[in-house]
Amino acid sequence: MxxxxxxxxxxxxxxxxxxxxxxxxxxxxxxxxxxxxxxxxxxxxxxxxxxxxxxxxxxxxxxxxxxxxxxxxxxxxxxxxxxxxxxxxxxxxxxxxxxxxxxxxxxxxxxxxxxxxxxxxxxxxxxxxxxxxxxxxxxxxxxxxxxxxxxxxxxxxxxxxxxxxxxCRPKFRVQLRLFLDKNLEQICDDCKIRVEQNPMRVFDCKVEKCKEIYHDAPKISDNLxxxxxxxxxxxxxxxxxxxxxxxxxxxxxxxxxxxxxxxxxxxxxxxxxxxxxxxxxxxxxxxxxxxxxxxxxxxxxxxxxxxxxxxxxxGNALTSRKLVYIIALDAQALKQGRQLLDTLRNAEIPALINPPDKNLRAALGIADNLSCEYVIIIGANEMQKKVYTLKNLTQRSQQEIPQDKIVEVLSKK
RNA sequence: GUGAGUGUAGCUCAACUUGGUUAGAGCACCUGACUGUGGCUCAGGAUGUUGGGGGUUCAAUUCCCCUCACUCACCCCA
Missing domain, CATH: 3.30.930.10 (Bira Bifunctional Protein; Domain 2)
Known part of the structure; x- marks a missing residue:
């Protein structure tokens, strides 16, 4: 595969x-x-x-x-x-x-x-x-x-x-080795190998029996x-x-x-x-x-x-993205939208614009999937009134913002 | 390297124990109801080489073997 x-x-x-x-x-x-x-x-x-x-x-x-x-x-x-x-x-x-x-x-x-x-x-x-x-x-x-x-x-x-x-470590090792040799019968097989290779690692052992034994073993921090x-x-x-x-x-x-x-x-x-x-x-x-x-x-x-x-x-402690999704509803609005897209990016506001052939419902769905925080809707109404409809997807609220104020408003959010 | 457990739709899982015609469900997805308002509702739709290979069998998702992947533990470490 x-x-x-x-x-x-x-x-x-x-x-x-x-x-x-x-x-x-x-x-x-x-x-x-x-x-x-x-x-x-x-x-x-x-x-x-x-x-x-x-x-x-x-x-x-x-x-x-x-x-x-x-x-x-x-x-x-x-x-x-x-x-x-x-x-x-x-x-x-x-x-x-x-x-x-x-x-x-x-x-x-x-x-x-x-x-x-x-x-x-x-x-x-x-x-x-x-x-x-x-x-x-x-x-x-x-x-x-x-x-x-x-x-x-x-x-x-x-x-x-x-x-x-x-x-101090070599001296301690000798001391620990003495202790381990005395208890060699009781410790697990893995520990027996550790005794040979690197005695201090026995302290990492997870076997209960071993832990009990090592409780009484000499410790490096007491022998510095x-x-x-x-x-x-x-x-x-x-x-x-x-x-x-x-x-x-x-x-x-x-x-x-x-x-x-x-x-x-x-x-x-x-x-x-x-x-x-x-x-x-x-x-x-x-x-x-x-x-x-x-x-x-x-x-x-x-x-x-x-x-x-x-x-x-x-875990899943996710931060919501500050991405603005621009939805233009007709050809004229799309042109306006593309300009706005540039303006937003120049103002360091992350933004995307929807493909021209989507209807509003579908476009909102896409914005949702992208977990955008804001949507800007541009249609015939907005063009006529020289405003943008700014929609907050998480709060499910929207308001009309004069076109020349949009950067100012979004920058504050 | 050692041991155990799981692999079925994009995701979570059912059917396997006692092999038997088209392998199901929920979520997600697509379309429409809704031609300028998304998480809801309703109707319809698409989806699988059942991880892969081999074996047993008239017949395998189901039983057996191998392999791969994932998960968990050991070892060790971040």
Whole structure:
């Protein structure tokens, strides 16, 4: 069947395409208040970029990348996430630090699609490169919350944790490993694999039995080194002072290898439409990534929001369009209508004119289908009286407006 | 990658259990009643390779196998 989209992709049909753009623009507005500039990166990069950043132990890299060899024998991958590309661009172009960047665009991961999870999905992301202060962490968390408020998605908290750094994490891993080895008999099969590959991920397990056991396990946030501990305390204090609704979640560990210190997730609280996915976004510090790429030691932090999931949460909250539909009833009126169409558009009022052969009833039906807010009727009566009949479709009301006042009247609406 | 469930008109679904002449309904759509007033009403109309392929059978939407798609969950993540 040719007439079908590839698995895990979606068409944003009207009005969802418009709604998507609306959310993107709100995001642009909010982040620009915090001094972020938009960066547009390629949709594919050298595969190696992701191997060295996102991490060799992550599923994203080991199983989910869309990789291909191009005609010049380059090993490339459709981007599974945005951060590596941004960091690469910053280093390559030697941007002055600190820098605040945001991006909007599609990401690709080969996995089984389900509710709120697609092979092509859209992310809204921010990266702050070159700022180490705990206040920055809180500032961008607060910015995220402000964005969610702005789009009326306020039933939401942020889960916060610290995942340490290369100084404290290895020590902790040994400690955790000891604990897990003692309980190896009781944990599930998946967790047994995690113990070998990446012990901290056991905290993500959804099996009740495992959760009970891990309740008593040592936690990374209780075993931070001096600097990480100070940083984390400062973040928590600042979150409290700024009255940001957060929850300290010592079990939260994030999936990407490069995270250090502060990690967080935006989680809807109300009756979620997201199925088994619980977060609409997440992020954290990655203080070593720039150095890992061969750059100078540079602290950084960022987050990514799932646009598709946000749209699911918003549901059918549709905004009525401010589209004006002009209906001309005869040839003379049509000529007048076409002039009016130009006038309206020049005044930045979105407008359409009906095809000449439709009668009034049918034309109103079309206006209805297009969910126009206003209709302007031009017929012999209007031509004679030098007025337009302006009809409000939602209020089912109409009035005659002098022809030279129409732009003025519509501009106010 | 693993497991479960669904695919019938544009949409939501019925008929399948116990195979049997032209596969139905509601909404939507088209036409008209209504030749300058849309969401209502009434009358009429069009619509399906029953996801695709194969098998069993005199006969398959119905039973069996394969495949594809969707949904849900696991895994993982936005």
């Amino acid at each position: 040719i007439l079908s989209n590839p698995k895990g992709t979606q068409d944003f049909l009207p009005p969802y395409g418009d709604q998507k753009a609306l959310v993107e623009n709100e995001f642009r507005k909010v982040v620009s208040l915090y001094g972020f500039s938009e960066i547009v990166n390629p949709t594919f990069e050298h595969t190696e970029l992701y191997l060295r950043s996102t991490g060799l132990t992550t599923d994203i890299v080991t199983k989910q990348m869309y990789t291909f060899t191009d005609k010049g024998n380059r090993e490339l991958a459709l981007r599974p996430e945005g951060t590596p590309g941004v960091v690469r661009a910053v280093l390559q172009n030697k941007l002055k630090l600190p820098v605040r960047l945001f991006y909007i665009g599609p990401m690709f991961r080969y996995e089984r699609p389900q509710k709120g999870r697609y092979r092509e999905f859209f992310q809204l992301g921010v990266e702050v490169i070159g700022e180490s202060e705990p206040e920055t962490d809180v500032e961008i968390i607060e910015m995220g919350m402000r964005f969610f408020n702005q789009i009326n998605l306020s039933d939401l908290i942020v889960k916060v944790n610290s995942v340490g750094c290369p100084i 080194c001096y600097d990480c501990q100070n940083h984390f305390q400062a973040v928590l204090k600042e979150l409290n002072e700024r009255k940001i609704p957060f929850e300290l979640d010592k079990m939260m560990v994030r999936g990407l290898d490069y995270y250090t210190r502060t990690a967080f997730e935006f989680v809807p609280t109300g009756s979620s439409e997201l199925g088994s996915q619980d977060s609409v976004g997440g992020g954290g510090r990655y203080d070593n990534l720039v150095e890992d790429f061969g750059g100078p030691k540079t602290p950084a932090i960022g987050f990514a929001l799932g646009l598709d999931r946000i749209l699911i949460c918003l």
